[in-house]
Structure formats: C-alpha cells, structure tokens
Amino acid sequence: MTDTGPLFVSSGDLVSDRRYKAAVELAAHGDFAAAADVLMQTVEVAPGFATAWFALGAIRDRLGDRDGAVAAFWPVSRADPEDYHGARLQLARFGAGAGTPAMTEPYVRRLLDQYAGRYDAALTEHLHYCGPALLLEAVTSALAPQARPIRFESLLDLGCGTGLAGAVFRPFAAQLVGVDLSAAMIARAEAKGDYDRLVVGNLAAFLSDEIAKAAQSDLVLAADVFVYVNDLAPVLADIAPVLAPRGV
Numbered sequence: 001m002t003d004t005g006p007l008f009v010s011s012g013d014l015v016s017d018r019r020y021k022a023a024v025e026l027a028a029h030g031d032f033a034a035a036a037d038v039l040m041q042t043v044e045v046a047p048g049f050a051t052a053w054f055a056l057g058a059i060r061d062r063l064g065d066r067d068g069a070v071a072a073f074w075p076v077s078r079a080d081p082e083d084y085h086g087a088r089l090q091l092a093r094f095g096a097g098a099g100t101p102a103m104t105e106p107y108v109r110r111l112l113d114q115y116a117g118r119y120d121a122a123l124t125e126h127l128h129y130c131g132p133a134l135l136l137e138a139v140t141s142a143l144a145p146q147a148r149p150i151r152f153e154s155l156l157d158l159g160c161g162t163g164l165a166g167a168v169f170r171p172f173a174a175q176l177v178g179v180d181l182s183a184a185m186i187a188r189a190e191a192k193g194d195y196d197r198l199v200v201g202n203l204a205a206f207l208s209d210e211i212a213k214a215a216q217s218d219l220v221l222a223a224d225v226f227v228y229v230n231d232l233a234p235v236l237a238d239i240a241p242v243l244a245p246r247g248v
Contacts, residue, residue: 007085007110011049016042020052023059032059043075050079054087061090070096082106102230105181105202112161112182119162119185131223132168139219142248156210156217156242158203159225163189169221170194177217179206203229207238216244 010017019042026035039056043049057072069090076087077097083089083104091097115122123129140150153174157165160178162185170176179199180186186200199206203225210217220239229235 007051007054007114009051009084011042011046011052013046013049016046016049016052019045020049020055023052023055027055027059032063035059036063047075048079050076050085050087053079054085054090057087057090066094070094084110086111100230103228108228109181112180113184116162116182116184116188119188120164123164129164132165135165135221135223136168139248148246152218154215154217154244155219156221157195158206158220158222158239159228160189160195160198161185161224163192163194165221165223166194167192169219173219179203203235204238207235207242210242211238215242217242217247218244219248 008020011020019038023035023038023042026032026038036056036059039052039059042052043056046052053072053075057069057076060066060068060072073087073090073094073096076085077083077091080087083101084106086103086107088097088101089103089107092101112119136150143150150172151174152172155169155173155176157163157169157176157178160166160180161182163178166176166178166189175196176194177197177199178186178189178195179201180189181200181202183200186198189195190198220243226232226235
C-alpha cells in the first residue's frame with residue numbers, strides 16, 4: 001500500500017513549509033536531485049521537521065543513495081516517536097533499524113485513512129484482489145466434511161476495511177459485524193450497507209469488549225489485517241473466547 005501521496009505535518013515555520021512543498025512539486029515533475037537540494041536546505045533551517053526529513057529519505061532512495069536515505073530516515077525516527085511517518089519501517093527495510101519493528105497505530109490509521117477513498121479500485125481493478133472469494137472457498141471446504149451449511153448466525157470481520165469481505169459473506173450471515181482501525185475505511189463500509197454493526201478500533205480492544213460482553217461469533221474472518229499485526233499470538237488468543245461452539 002504505497003500509493004498514498006506524501007504525508008505533511010507542519011514544521012511550525014511558514015517558510016520551511018513552503019520550501020518543503022516546493023520540493024514536492026519538483027519531485028512530482030521528476031527533478032529529484034533539485035528536490036533533494038531544496039529539502040537539505042529546509043532541514044538545515046528546521047532540523048526537527050520530520051516530514052521534510054522523510055521526504056528527503058524517500059527521494060534519496062529513489063536516486064539510489066541508500067546511505068543518504070538511511071541518514072535522512074534516522075532524524076525522522078527521533079523527531080516522530082509514534083512513527084506517524086513510518087520511518088522505522090523504512091530503516092528496517094534497509095537493515096539499519098530494528099529487524100521487525102511493530103507498525104504503530106498512528107501510522108497504520110493514517111495510512112488506511114489516506115488510502116480509503118481509492119482502496120476498492122486499487123485492490124479490485126489494479127491488483128485483481130480476490131482474498132474474500134478465496135476465504136469463502138476455504139470456509140466452504142472446512143465445513144464440507146461436517147455436512148454443515150454455509151450459514152452463520154453471527155459473523156465477525158476483523159479489519160473489515162471498506163467491506164470487501166463483508167459483501168461476499170453477507171448472504172451467509174444473519175448478523176455481520178466489522179471492526180477496523182480506520183474511521184475512513186469504516187465510513188466506506190457503512191455506506192455499502194452490508195454490516196449490521198461497525199466499530200472503529202484496534203483488534204485487541206474490540207475483542208476484549210466482545211469477551212467482556214460474552215459475545216460469540218460462528219465465523220471470524222481476517223481477510224487483510226494480520227499483515228499489520230506484529231505479534232499474532234495475543235490476537236489469536238483473544239479470538240478463541242469469542243468463537244461460538246463449533247465456530248470457525
């Protein structure tokens with residue numbers, strides 16, 4: 001998920017912000033060397049400007065300057081403790097930071113919120129995404145030996161996004177519940193009208209609430225969410241109590 005456009009968090013200095021935006025324009029027209037020069041001037045004046053440092057790292061990477069990119073991403077990680085920009089992930093990609101850093105909630109939420117408007121088109125038209133259909137095949141195959149019908153009183157869609165999985169599974173669920181970290185993604189899912197209940201929140205908090213309410217689901221889906229979770233063990237442990245008897 002890379003086609004999200006540049007993130008901008010103001011430096012607090014109008015001149016530095018304008019320089020950053022000028023650099024982005026230069027990069028948009030393919031003049032990466034000039035953009036890098038302008039960004040270097042910008043961070044010299046505003047050394048805590050995380051967005052400019054991140055853009056400089058990305059442009060140096062584009063220019064094939066690995067060491068320069070790493071040198072630019074380090075100041076971002078120091079100036080942005082919640083890793084809103086995702087610099088830790090870039091450093092890990094270059095082998096310069098922690099080997100498997102967890103994606104922070106602010107980073108994932110921003111990424112998904114920014115991507116929500118074009119998420120469906122990007123996945124279905126450009127990437128030919130068929131995850132929900134494959135999941136339906138898997139569920140059908142799992143139930144076939146038990147001669148069980150593909151019908152669920154309560155279906156829980158973890159990381160539901162814009163509701164691509166919900167649309168496929170709606171005919172087989174009496175009640176369809178979705179949860180996602182991104183409010184923008186949830187808004188897209190809500191507009192489609194397939195879900196009976198939608199919740200904005202992280203998986204751990206949502207599952208904890210479901211356990212507290214003794215809510216149970218006959219089917220729990222995770223179509224495209226575990227890639228954002230650094231440690232699956234706690235999530236899987238929390239899914240177990242919300243599964244109904246013979247739940248899938």
